[in-house]
Amino acid sequence: MRFKKGMDYVHISKYCYTISIILTIVGVISLAIFGLNYSVDFRAGSSVDITLTQDLTEDQIHPILEGISADQGTAINPGDNRMTLRFEKVLDENQEMQLKEEITKLDAGASFEVNTVDPEMAKELARNAIYSVLISCIGIIIYVSIRFEWRFAVAAIVALLHDAFLVVAVFSIFRFEVDLTFIIAVLTIIGYSINDTIVIFDRIRENLRFAKLKTRQDLIDLVNKSVAQTIMRSIYTAVTVFIAALFLFLLGGESIRMFSLAMVIGLIFGAYSTIFIASPIWFLLKSRQKNKPAHAAS
Template identity: 75%
Template sequence: MSFNKNLNYVHLSKHFFRLSIILTIIGVISLAVFGLNYGVDFKAGSNVDISLSKTLTEEQVQPILKQLGIEEGADIAPGDQRMNIRFNTVLSEDNDHLLKQEILKLDDKASFEVNTVDTEMAKELAQNAIKAVLISCIGIIIYVSIRFEWRFAVAAVIALLHDAFMVVTIFSIFRLHVDLTFIIAVLTIIGYSINDTIVIFDRIRENMRFSKLKTREDLVNLVNNSVSQTIMRSLYTALTVFIAAFFLFLLGGESIRMFSLAMVIGLLFGAYSTIFIASPIWFVLKSKQKNNPAKTSKATN
């Protein structure tokens, strides 16, 4: 099933290139000015997740934090029969005991899950997260270069880095909470993005076997036809996963909310980049080769 064989995706991609460049510049500025809203996983502190039998408000808990003397360094996130309190410092044993004791006075059925990260552990987690992304990109470049060619690898990595950076940009602009589940979401998005991109690249390679690429227009038609032949599969796959991630965001617990949101954002940008970023970038790289008479002759033979 074809989406629209007459649609010129290569031509349309010029407008989306500009949009992506603008979003990237906004993201760089946002990260330079605001940075990311790191959670306890990436900075020293304590995270207290409380399960309740009734709903408590921030106003009810604030006096308890004042009693602890650390109300200025705490972020309270109330929910439906749940509450999350993030402290910028590591809770002492006395404060931990006092907090639980006072919360139990408000709800005697409350249960607590306390996670504490020291400074060294936070730095190590942040470094490992960056290494994980870099290693995955290197692995993808090697795999795609062997399976296809280096132009496909470059285009694929640019597209997946674009998707990951767009998610980071959204989280930076809106000051959304970044923790380990966010990193897991970014790595998942990278995996999804490369899988979707490979489908189109595989069709391009297959169509190249039966195409005589003598002019730039032939290459344009090749890319447009390949995208049109696979676009519905890409959109259906993206829509299916998007619906699951969206309802997970709406109905899931507080602990996976940011993971679900990152997935929703990443899936949207992934579907967009697969069609209007990855294949057109390969076209740009390939067209430069086709403009070289020697290489053109070699490629045609």
């Protein structure tokens, strides 16, 4: 008996593919031209986090920075009772002491935390970040291939790479700062997205066991039915986590702001890809299975 109720997710996915391809192309162009706005975590330099006891303005800080090192590309990120100074070059001991002395004159209760990354360490952190994402994807491919079948694994990885890349693209386009917490957010998004995708894949596999698939339309109905049976669970989960991430972004400290922002963006793309990318890709692979009738996955 064909499933006739609800939305035709397989048909809608054709338009979603177009949207995703356009966003991907824009992201590739942005990355090629502008790259990412790396924080001091991924490039050599110093980061000075200052906890203040009174409000200081950028106009008060700029003369101090110019007196210390006007050519090092300093940046000021003010927050509530906090200020973060970024230097593209590593501050030497004298510059660091001078900076502390000058700011202490303005706020005697100020406290400082200086983080320094040398060029080799910055390269190693960037390299390890890429490795961590790749290893995660390889592990997911192996798990899904064993647990389900290779078509599910391919669909899951395409959806995951789609989510991760679009988050990176958004950060490139809007020049948001990429730090270590951003990498943690991407890995968290991958974990969340695969969990949501596996729920739908498991439902597809269960429905395959009892389905009699004779035509392409039967397979379309099966995918639509499986998505419809799990979509509310996916939406409720996504909305719940999204609200938490959004309030972390709005009310959280400066140190987790980029993590929270990446989570908010990634959750949107993750919910979208789980429904309109992963399952339809599996359908395309299954429907093109040559010389074999569609049957339950082993």
